Amino acid sequence: MLFGAVQWFHFGLQSMLWVVSSIKLLTEIGLLALLGRGMLRLWLGRLHPSQMQTNMFLKLLDALSAPWLWMAKQVSPRFVLPSHWPWVAFLMAVIIWLVATVAKVSLCVSAGLEVCR
Secondary structure: OHHHHHHHHHHHHHHHHHHHHHHHHHHHHHHHHHHHHHHHHHHHHHHOHHHOOOOHHHHHHHHHHHHHHHHHHHHOOOOOOHHHHHHHHHHHHHHHHHHHHHHHHHHHHHHOHHHHO
């Protein structure tokens, strides 16, 4: 009977670890998309402002960061300017990433290294 309880305990930890790792992965993708979007906008704005509307890579990064910008818009108070939403989204993603990292480390410590591989 105890073996069955231990097996369910490990299954619960593995599923929680999968959820936390998935959240961490999606957040990392969003962070990199927001960072790349900002850097590319700065570079194109200084060197080639006419290509801001036609750059395909910028459109891809805009599409990847759109959910984060939408969440930042929903969370931000009204006095936050729309030009500051990317900063809010980046800060929000960093906080979510830190929480997911701490959760993953605590799950790995409690479950053991065999489960975390």
